[in-house]
Structures are given as structure tokens and as C-alpha cells.
Amino acid sequence: MKRSVFTVDEIKKKLEYYCAYQDRCHQEVEKKLSEFRLIPEAREMILLHLMQHDFLNEERFAKSFARGKFRIKQWGRKRIVQELKYRDITEYNIKSALKEIGTDEYMSTLYKVAEIKERAIKEKNAYLKKQKLYQHLYRKGYESDLIQEVIKDVISQKS
Incomplete structure (x- = not known):
């Protein structure tokens, strides 16, 4: 009971x-x-x-959330920001949390995610394959300009 x-x-x-x-x-x-x-x-x-008593600390939460979602689920910055806003985290704490993700680590993760997904897509049509890869990376929360740059590199390596 x-x-x-x-x-x-x-x-x-x-x-x-x-x-x-x-x-x-x-x-x-x-x-x-x-x-x-x-x-x-x-x-x-x-x-x-x-x-x-520091059991509840919004800045610490935002930082650990950003680190975790990036390293474990390989989310991009846009998705992390969207989820933090959904949880009513302040703009200051969101900016602070994004500093936890290094640029080099971010780009290498984006390339890794793109390469894995590119191998998994069975589409023969190159245009449709690029489109599927773009949509996957966009849903993960990566920025459009970075996605296009990475797709160019990943697909050109295969040619």
C-alpha cells in the first residue's frame, strides 16, 4: 500500500x-x-x-544535459537548444551549456554520424541519398550549412 x-x-x-x-x-x-x-x-x-543546498542548480543541469545529449545521443546544437528551451532554461544557461561542446569534437562527431548513416542508406539515386542524409542530420539538430559541407565531403569520398 x-x-x-x-x-x-x-x-x-x-x-x-x-x-x-x-x-x-x-x-x-x-x-x-x-x-x-x-x-x-x-x-x-x-x-x-x-x-x-545545491541539489537544484539550473546551470549545472543545462551543462550536463548538453554534454550528455551530445556525447551519448550525438545531438546537434540546435536540438539541444530546442530541448533546453522546452525545459524553460534561461538563455544565459543555454549559452553556458553550449560552451561544453568543443568545436573540434562537434565537427568530428558530425562527420562520424554522417558516415555511419551514409553507409546505412541503401538508396541508389545520389540526389535522394543526399536528401535522406541531410534530413537525418537535420533531425539530429545540426546546422544546415555544416550539414551541406559534411555531405559534400562524405559523398565525394565515396566517388
């Missing part, structure tokens, strides 16, 4: 664990807080406690 009534200290401890387990944004923490149906004063007190 699941308990439905918790003290403020119990909720505080649960949210400390929730934030310590993985960096969270304010939006995620507020959603979790809403499950407890607290009065506004208690919600504010808990949020303030989490920020004061």
Missing part, C-alpha cells in the same frame, strides 16, 4: 534524493512536487532548500 501523506521533511528528503540521483531542472522538480499536493508556502520552502 502506497502512503499518500508525507511530512515536509520527508518530501524534502525524497526530493534531495531525486535531485542527487541525476541533475534536474526546475520544471522536473516542480512536476515531482505537484504529486505531493502541497500548499504554495511549503512548495516554495522546499524549492528554496533544494537551491540553497
